[in-house]
Amino acid sequence: MKCAEVRKFVRLYLDSELDAKQSFEVQQHLELCAECAGLFEAEKKFDQRLGRFLRSADAAPALWKKIEAQIAPAPLAKFKAFWPLALAASLIIATGVAFFTRSRNLDLAKAVEECHSAYVHQITTPEFSGPVPEKIAQQFDGRLDAEAFAYRPSERAFTTSGARLCHVEGVPVALILGHCAETPVSMIVFRKSELDHFPETKRKLESGDPIACSRSGRYQFAARFVDDHVVCIVGDEPRPALEDLLRTVRGADG
Amino acid sequence: MNNQEQHSAAARFLGLLRPIETDLENYSRRMVFDRRDCEDALQNAVLRAFRAFDRYHDDASFRAWMFKILTNEIFAINRKRGRVAEFEVSVEPEEMEEFASLDFAGDVPLSWETLADTLDEELLAALQSLNQSERAVLLMRAIGDLRYREISECLGIPLGSVMGNLSRARQKMRDAILRAQRRESL
Secondary structure, eight states: OOHHHHHHHHHHHHTTOSOHHHHHHHHHHHHHOHHHHHHHHHHHHHHHHHHHHHTOSOOOHHHHHHHHHHHSHHHHHHGGGGHHHHHHHHHHHHHHHHHHHHSOOOHHHHHHHHHHHHHHTTSSOOOBSSSOOHHHHGGGTTSOOGGGGGOEEOOTTEEEEEEEEEEETTEEEEEEEEEETTEEEEEEEEEGGGGGGOHHHHHHHHTTOSSEEEEETTEEEEEEEETTEEEEEEESSOHHHHHHHHHTEEOTTO | OOHHHHHHHHHHHHHHHGGGHHHHHHHHHHHOSSGGGHHHHHHHHHHHHHHTGGGOOTTSOHHHHHHHHHHHHHHHHHHHTTOOOOOOOOOOGGGHHHHHHHOOOTTSOTTGGGOOTHHHHHHHHHHHHSOHHHHHHHHHHHTTOOOHHHHHHHHTOOHHHHHHHHHHHHHHHHHHHHHHHHHHHO
16 A cells, blocks of 8 residues: 555544455555654544543533432432442542543453443343354354354353354454353454454554453453454453463364 | 333443443533533433333444434434534545545644643634534544444434544644644744
């Protein structure tokens, strides 16, 4: 790709709107061309500064408390007697939120958060356990394989309740649902070739980091390459525990 | 729906809502024409969404679904304030590439991020000068982190219009940066 083309597409690249091939070509060009890379950095800074300005309004926790109380009045009423405890918990949560919002989420971590959140809140449930049913395999559209559903951590702490096919930012993924002790943990597996949809994660994994870690909203996230796949684990577990779990992940023949 | 089911639905709904509350609030504050309407818009939108939660499908993006409901609420409120939505369709999908090429900040000075508070003033003035469609598209992208296709579905406008509005809005914000820099150098 030449400079003129890259400049035409760089805005779409930053917005993650290019297809995998174009995105890869832009990325390759930016690695080689200092001038385009400089302009790309300027545009990225523009996004960051604009984002900071647009998000700078004062938050109104009291408003959200009022709104949430209208949705779940009974449970909130129950906790009235425990207000000192609730206050302490709120402070801990607020400190946590302030800390976590400072650390930037990787694009893939951000994309899979909803998937895991839906599992935690029992909106998403497993579709099958054991071999991939034929009618699901037909939906792979040549972009996923049954092997993706066979990855499991060898660690005994992880128990799986089944799997389902999902789409994350349009990418078909194997979603393997399980628990570590009582904590829900999601494992997301997809083909390495689809990683172009998540350029930040791709850069991190290809820069030599064996494991890419990040927050995924309120959860922890870790990802790494295993054979021809990208394997991610998301859960409300300490980051080192997730990393350890991820290191033990093997495919069907591993 | 019995009591237990209601509590379970509320817990699921709140579990999805909480991670995006701040984004919804920032979006609402920047979108309403009158700041006093922000809280009403949020409250009405969240309650409306909860009432319709049984129609939400888990394979769709909850974030995009909530932004759509909130946007409809804000437009209704803004309309009452006497401002009409401006969704003129001016760009066709095949013109997307042309707009993509306009949307690049080659003319923004590299040193601009060192500008002082004057920049926020200029950015605020530029934001207020955007028409409703430009503002909605810019905020949905910058705060909501929505994809172009999701914005197009939220607003019921073609993808080309999303790109056109986004391009114009960003250009106006970049112009604000240049103005702030000129003011600083005076």
